[in-house]
Amino acid sequence: MQSPAEIVQHSGGVIGVSWLMIALPLLGAAILLLGGRRTNKWGHFLGVAMSLGAFVVAVLSFVELLGLNPEDRRRAFELFEFIPGMVNMGMLIDPLSISFALLITGVGSLIHIYSIGYMSHDRDRRRFFAYLNLFVAAMLLLVLSDNYVGLFIGWEGVGLASYLLIGFWQHKPSAATAAQKAFIVNRVGDFGLLIGIFTIWTTFGSLAFADLTHQVTGQASEGTLTAIGLLLLLGACGKSAQLPLQSWLLDAMEGPTPVSALIHAATMVTAGVYLVVRSGAFFEAAPTAQLVVTIVGVATLLAGAIIGCAKDDIKKGLAGSTMSQIGYMMLGAGLGPAGYAFAIGHLITHGFFKANMFLGAGSVMHAMNDEVDMRRYGALFSVMKVTAVTFIIGYLAIIGFPLLSGYYTKEGIIETAMHHNEILGWLAVLGAGLTGFYMSRMVFMTFFGKKRWAEDAHPHESPAVMTVPLIILSIGSIGLGAYLVLGNRFLTFLSPAVGLPQPADMPEPHVFGVGPAALATLALVAAGAAFAWFRYGAAEVPAVAPRGSFLTTFARRDLYGDALNEALLMRPGQWLTRIAVFFDSRGVDGLVNGLAAGIGGTSGRLRRVQTGYVRSYALSILFGAAAVVGALLYVGNM
């Protein structure tokens, strides 16, 4: 395979100040948090401004990057020495990072704007925007830094932001718990990432992406590389809610909807994919690790899909689909350079249409006074046209309706997977079918069929500040995929960063990209959609969920993920804690106090010897004398 281009040490031009992308939102967050109530009035505007500012910088850098000839489209430059002798903080602007930057700042800005409307009634709106800005900054640090430590800082930074935003309504115990869970589960992943970083450091003596190229990875044993790969994968699983660390994502929906859209759909959760692609050098040198990545991807895409099929909570449904879609990306990322382009491509298009749908869902909830149960929706199409239409566009995109964004990117992944390994391919196809079903189910239950509203519900279209972002996003959902995939435009664009695949790894192109796999997918999707129509479109939908088959409950319970965690980790953990506490107070400390008590007791008993009778004292003296005499004689005659 052709390895990516060397990194050009460079600064100057817009790229030279690309750190502004991180600095601006960070500054925004700082001002909003420290400014206190003073900034309540204009806080949200500042937040938006900062986000937009970052977007502008991103675009300019992008343009500048395009201006360069492809092979030196990798710009890295140091900012400052972080840990002397180990890590220098720096920026890495290359096609990969810049496309993320654009996604983050672009979609991010839209969601900022949307939130002005969505959060208008919340007394803590300023804090909300502060957190959003914080998130954008952290996420940009994650993708733009030129070394693993910087990545890790951003990595946990977004974790923090998501913790704060999930728990934004912290007075709700459920929210607080969800936030805590998200952070802790993520920590498990971060643990893996951390060890991975350690291994990289001890093996290669460097943590800068610039040093860790294919040439270098050649110097380590495959065992080490596999270990590194798997450890990084563990990190990725945590952040991207892949099996087995998926459980937090569904609870994370406790957060305000814009958060779900930005963090838990469009950007943060895809960081895992970024990590895998960014560390491509290791994975490509360790096939085993790669295989595991693909397996995890497929498993998750199915799991997510199945969960999505059973959820009545619109956001949870979307969350399930997010899991599943990220599963696709993982699958793609596990396929090497051939898959990278599709993975990232799907990541971007998904960023658009999923954000689009989440915001749509938010708009619906906004209209239904925060009702999330789809069984209480129905026939909303008539009352909120814009929302409905944009949502449906997103829907078509995700199920891979031909010529829409999702179609190209997802098909790309499936094709490559198929080419790479039949089984994976067909499973991916199956997943697509499921997607067709549960997404259609969602749409039918929400916008069509009969009204099942609560009495006091008076749905209405949302204000322009919310609908405009929807429209923009939906446009992206329509066209982006085609733009990226056709003519391998994105593939070539990314190549300086991730390298070009060997022609052999590429599936042979089809006319209009329609191969057997594609046809099969379309068929399955159609079937799924049709089935959904019969169950939820045409037929009556009960307002309360019937206790479905075993499979349904299985899916409703998130495949018993939480139950499993509880049984395997929480309960034993609690026991362990109790035992430890007991051992500490009774055992260790008990020993100490026991010793003290022992001495005290001895003293109490011994002092009784001092009877107060002078004659007993005399006796003791006599015995003492006898003892001394005896001892001396013994020693003396020894």
Next chain:
Amino acid sequence: MTTHYLVLSALLFAIGGVGVLVRRNAIVVFMCVELMLNACNLAFVTFARQHGNLDGQLIAFFVMVVAAAEVVIGLAIIVMIFRTRRSASVDNANLLKY
């Protein structure tokens, strides 16, 4: 032949010692102590004889004087406590203990 005297002095000393342990009356106890001192005297004198120098005998005189002084003090104290407690038994005086 001097060993006999030594044995005697040892016996006297032992008797004195035992007396101190077994007798209750302060005076008697004290007399036992005196007995021990005199046992020492006997020993001194005997050894003086053995070594053929006068130191031992000399010492005996010193010891007697000291013993006399001790008697003075001792009786004073014992009388004092006897007046207070109306008893010379050393076992009654055990307020100070433990």
Next chain:
Amino acid sequence: MNGGTIEAPTIEYALLAPMLLVFGAAIVGVLVEAFAPRYLRKSIHVPLTLLALLGGFLLTILQAVRDGVPTTPAAMGAVAVDGPALFIWAIILILAFVSTLLINDDEQFVAQAAAVPGSTDEEEAVRSGYAQTEVYPLLLFSVGGMLLFPAANDLLVMFVALEVLSLPLYLLCGLARRRRLLSQEASVKYFLLGSFSSAFFLYGAALLYGYAGSLDLKAISAALGTVAGQDTLLFVGMAMLGVGLLFKIGAAPFQAWKPDVYQGAPTAVTALMASTVLVAAFGAVLRVFWVALGNLDWDWRPVMWGVAILTMIVGAILAITQTDIKRMLAYSSIAHAGFLLTGVIATGAFEQNREALSAILFYLAAYGFTTVGAFAVVTMVRDAGGEAGHLSRWAGLGKRAPVLAGIFAFFLLAFAGIPLTSGFFGKYAVFSAAVAGDALPLVVVGVVTSAIAAFFYVRVIVLMFFSEPAADGPTVAMPTIGTSAVVALAAAATVVLGVFPEPVLNLADQAASALFIR
């Protein structure tokens, strides 16, 4: 001396001047008792005593600075006024001086010892303001004995000195003004046990005489090489001699008298005993075991190990559960005797002995001052029935009298051997000598017991500072000039020795430079 001819004794009066001065003053004191009218006695006694002690101290210093440390024993080898002796004299005289300031306090002593407690005579005596002024001459005699005891170069002299220092103390113990029953009991116990143990001492001396044919320490040590086949005499004699001495320093298992006597005796007297007697006794112990029996250390050292370990443990452990402050201090002094013994054991080559000796001397000085100070404070904490001995009465003293409590806490920390107090350097010196004299295990026991000991010192601090004052807690007596002077002096000494020990260490070094003369 060999049979028949008797040489005319020569006596170096100059050397013995301090001792003679003290004894002289004592006799004058007796005369005062005999002839001076009652109302005058005290006003004569106090200056007389103080002057005598002070003079003695000055003479000692003079001796030391003028013609340095003599190299031959005085009074025909009966008394050895050498470096250690002079150092010990100096300490004893200062401490005695200080204790006298304490004793100079009507609250301390009985009006008329002869009067039965609670009887009309007593009331009568109290009313008419009698005072048992014999205290002062007794004190002087005792101090004289203490001076002679460590300097005695001859077991007979040592025995006499032992009695001279003890007998007055037996009396003094019985003269407490309050709690007279306790006081008298203490007196009796001390007397009976004391004379009992001195009998042992004497018999030991007799046996050694039998072994060596002389009581002169030098002669004895000389005999060790020559005389053969008499080992039993030697060892039994050494043992019994040791019993008498160990009794005086209150080493286990001969410590039983200490708590009772310390508790019962008038606190001022306790202060005297706890400081000066310990110093004198250790002087004697060192002289006997290093000079006379020095070449036998391979034999007595193991036994001494046992005694030292037992002493440290008994002192530390038993003190924990004491409820009477004086009794607790008594046990603490037992523990400290144990620590000092580790120094006595640390014999070896010349340099080693020298280091150990100077360490012990420093320790004695440091400990003596702190002890006097501690007991001085005890005299000041009083309630209706006299001194508030029971620890529970000390609760919350830190609130009532922060300064006094603070100083006492400081003394306690010094006992515990916390750095920046004199106690720390004392312990350090002795322990490091012991380590150098390969007695490491002993030192380990030492530190473990000090850790245990720390507990009961700390406990008192907890009581004074951390617990709320008792409703009818004790009041702190407006201290007499004397008492407050004592406390101040002791505190100052504890601080100075704890921060700049060097001068005193130097003195001790010089004093120890030639070890004991023979």
Next chain:
Amino acid sequence: MPWLSILMAVPVLGAVGVALLPKGSDKLAKQVALLVSLVVLGLTVAMAVQFSPNGNRFQFEEKYSWIPSFGVHYGVAVDGIALVLIALSAILVPIVILASWHDAEGAVAAPVRDAKGATETADVKTEVVPPKRSAKTYFALLLVLEAMMIGVFAATDIFLFYVFFEAMLIPMYFMIGSYGGVQRSYAAVKFLLYSLFGGLLMLVAVIALYVVAEKNTFMFPELIGAIQDPTTQKWLFAGFFIAFAIKAPLWPFHTWLPDAAAQAPAGAAVLLVGVLDKVGTYGMLRFCLELFPEASKFFTPLVIVLSVVGIIYGAIVAIGQTDMKRLIAYTSISHFGFIALGVFAMTQNAQSGATLYMVNHGFSTGALFLVAGFLIYRRGSAQIADYGGVQSVAPLLAGAFLIAGLSGLSLPGLAPFVSEFMVLIGTYERYAVPAIIGATGVILAAIYILWMYKRTMNGPTAESVKGFTDLNGREKWVVAPLIALIVAFGFYPKPLLDVINPAVDKTLTNAQVTDKQPVSTVAEKKGAGQ
């Protein structure tokens, strides 16, 4: 200019001054104390800027003979390690003084007791409001303590170090004993005796060191390499190490810390955990390693096991605590595990990390204790169960608590992360498995911190919490500098590391260890870059 002596003299004089103030002038006492501590801080900064990291190992040296008979000198000087720790103390003290403004005044905020709930949640143990005491004494003690803290880090004479090591206990003992919670005297005595015991063992080792070395001096630089015989080294090492392990505290010598920290007033707790305990780990790094290199290598496996156990054990027990201060204390036990691990991993990164950890931990735990202190001061109880939903009524307080907590779980971007990362990565270079096990502490940390935060700050506001006021001006001034430092050093630790690294280099050289080199050659390429 005798910088270090001045640094010690100023607080001592200040203490005397404060103590001599007339009765009832508590307010003045506080102000004087604060002023003095600020002066010390200023002087420290003035000294620090003159320190040249790559100059002599020890700088600002002063050496006067103190007790010639024992070969003891008054020898003080600082290298990078000592410098940062002195700076830490100098920074913390003013903050603590400001924070303890009312600690000596006993119960001001009378514990609010709601009819129900109080009964089962708040048994007498949780009553942490001490009776009224003299503020004068408290602040005098604080200043004395500061002088001793500076002294103990500055001492280059082992005897002098020991003197401070022990003497330090006394002021802290009084601060806990007379200003602490209900069980203060138990805690104080336990603290004192435990440390004293360790100290005495060390004393034996110190004596033995002097006797065996036969150098007639206690000056640390001259004693390096003085002990060659391995067996002797082992014994002496044990003597020193146990003392330090108790001080630090390392598992299983830790049980005094929770009691002491929980009973001590928040300010004292900060100095106890933030600085005093560092003397233990500092001692390991400075004395154990350099004086007894052989023994250190011999005992390394043992120490590493203890540290790792401490990390996990401390964290797990912390999770199970119901008392805020005890919980924080246990987290510290876990953190000290990290520090000891770093010290004995014997790699540049690990030891620099450990040193940095000592400083950062001072800031983060300091912040945590102080904010918890504010909380407890408002409610009069340290029981986590007595709180809930504070964030809704006192957002700033909650925010401060959260940031302090996040630094406690060493979130990247906050100072403790850098040190923990360096310790772990440095350990991993030589001892992979312990590093991995230790790294799980990262997960546990998230659990104990966030869980405590959730139970106290989130959820519906508890009755007893309704009346809470948010941070007042003074409290803001207490928290602000700490958080500022935590964040600043979280993103730019270079200044500290530049000072620490050369010192650690020297330590490693004297400890006769060299770093392992990575298998790949990238390092050289990288090295060229730096």
